[in-house]
Amino acid sequence: MIRIGDVLVSRGEGGVYGERMLASARVWDPFRSKLAALYYAGTGIELAPEMKVLYLGAANGTTVSHVADYVEVVYAVEFAPRPMQDLLEVARRRDNIVPLMADASRPEQYAPVMEAVDLLYQDVAQPDQAEILIRNCVFLKPDGKVILMLKTRSVDIRKSPDEVFRETIERLAAFGLEVIESTWLSPYHKDHAAIVCKKHSKGVA
Numbered sequence: 001m002i003r004i005g006d007v008l009v010s011r012g013e014g015g016v017y018g019e020r021m022l023a024s025a026r027v028w029d030p031f032r033s034k035l036a037a038l039y040y041a042g043t044g045i046e047l048a049p050e051m052k053v054l055y056l057g058a059a060n061g062t063t064v065s066h067v068a069d070y071v072e073v074v075y076a077v078e079f080a081p082r083p084m085q086d087l088l089e090v091a092r093r094r095d096n097i098v099p100l101m102a103d104a105s106r107p108e109q110y111a112p113v114m115e116a117v118d119l120l121y122q123d124v125a126q127p128d129q130a131e132i133l134i135r136n137c138v139f140l141k142p143d144g145k146v147i148l149m150l151k152t153r154s155v156d157i158r159k160s161p162d163e164v165f166r167e168t169i170e171r172l173a174a175f176g177l178e179v180i181e182s183t184w185l186s187p188y189h190k191d192h193a194a195i196v197c198k199k200h201s202k203g204v205a
């Protein structure tokens with residue numbers, strides 16, 4: 001990942017969400033983007049120019065735009081009309097974002113336009129976040145990676161964030177993903193965790 005000093009940046013057309021510019025690069029704000037927070041709070045995975053990414057929960061394209069600065073193509077799924085309008089504007093100014101208005105819990109809706117991806121990234125505040133992720137693993141290449149941004153309070157408000165975090169890791173492991181990193185995103189995003197996995201080369205259950 002590109003850093004100027006300690007500051008995480010990406011190189012692309014700016015002005016997406018009022019981000020600061022530093023030496024012609026876009027400052028990637030960890031308080032605005034959970035993926036940036038992962039690069040500060042943990043390790044994450046390196047984004048590279050040849051990568052294809054499926055991004056679930058694109059919202060208005062804040063993080064999508066930074067990911068698109070690094071990779072070949074981003075398939076960006078969002079189901080809410082208002083953020084989709086902003087996402088379309090972000091996609092209009094780049095040639096490697098494919099906006100898809102669809103429900104991430106129903107991957108059959110966008111399967112016809114998908115290709116196999118190197119990275120599956122998910123940031124949807126839903127009760128069944130792990131199950132949505134698992135359903136979308138169908139698009140992962142054999143050596144693909146997964147990043148789940150887990151909003152613990154959306155899964156079950158009666159359980160502690162720690163319990164939801166642990167149970168989600170167990171569910172992904174039981175499915176057959178190998179968890180390679182798990183970290184809270186504090187102080188950037190309260191009660192949010194990131195779980196980074198890779199697909200076993202022998203495949204998942």
Ligand SMILES: C[S@@+](CC[C@H](N)C(=O)[O-])C[C@H]1O[C@@H](n2cnc3c(N)ncnc32)[C@H](O)[C@@H]1O
Pocket residue numbers: 032033034035056057058059060061062063064077078079080083102103104105123124125126
């Ligand atoms: C926390 S926001 C995502 C922020 C975004 N990832 C970023 O960093 O710029 C979550 C988004 O997921 C969308 N979302 C939630 N459930 C969804 C689903 N089942 N399918 C598609 N989008 C969904 C919401 O509409 C919302 O825009």
